[in-house]
Amino acid sequence: MKKLILGVATVVALMFTVTANAQLNYGNAGLEIAIPMGDFADAANFGIGGSGLYEVGITDNIAALANVGVLFYATEFDEYSFMQIPIQVGARYYITEQRESLFFGVLAGVHMSIASFDDTEVAGVTIEGDSDSQVNFSFAPEVGYFINENISISLKYQIVTAKDEDVDFVNPITGETSTTTVEGVAASYLGLRLAYSF
Template identity: 30%
Template sequence: MKKVVLSFAIAAIALGANAQKGEGFQFSAGIKPSLPLGDLSEAYSFGIGAEVGGEYHFAEKVSGIATISYNQFLGSEDKNGGLKTSMLPILAGVRFYPSQNVFIGAKVGVNMLRVSMDGFSASTSGLGYEPHVGYNAEKFQISAGYLGLSKDGASMSALTLTAAFKF
């Protein structure tokens, strides 16, 4: 897990160091509330998180993206028995812009899951994915997505809304 996070950080820094202003590379950072679905919704009612990422425009209507986010799921102890669950997806993908500001995209990568309770914790990772649609303005972007984790035939998912400032 540390190697994956380190690799992502090095790649983002290298892209940022090589990108000149005006070449189409932008960093973003923002909040990522989520609505748990399926089995995850039985224990949690809401999720909150943060996301950082980079986007590089290869062509007028196509860009590559890479993101890392952290999502903590929240709910009453009556529902989850004090269990704490979080996801750390590290994803990369492509966006297509059918119009100047509207995009449709998909990201895949690794999604790490951590579950803890009363001092005990366990972690696992699996295939992470997030198809999304959004609006890209000059200083911010908003996107809605379907964040998923799939491993050995089992899956966990949440609807996400990301609001990020670009710099």
């Protein structure tokens, strides 16, 4: 009987905890600016886009996160376009309480990168365009601040890993094919996000 009472009391306590925490759950939409870092800065100038984030309160100071977004990058060439789709989960720690003042966080997941090349004409010869996509692991520490209950600003360093690729080359004279491994370029960036919470 004692075990039954203890079990019921535990379930009731969990229900009250879940109900209390449900008040801390919220979503937000944000405008993002990305500044490419390292070798990635040679291929892209800057990125702009948006993201949606959903936050689930665990305690007054700790929350779990789910984030998805899209970033479009300006490049040196009109024929080349590049975009990223980040899909990440993570956690935040608030110095005082959720949706108030200073917070620190971490996100981890993947970035889908999509590069497209338009048809280009060189010396009267048309080179057919193509597109390529990759999915790479990504990780981001962040720091942010709630200006008020609805508006926040955050800064994160988004580390996007790179994969090496095997590229086949055909010798035009002999017709022989050789394979060379090309080192991937990490598409990491510094991200600034202005968000409205609802």
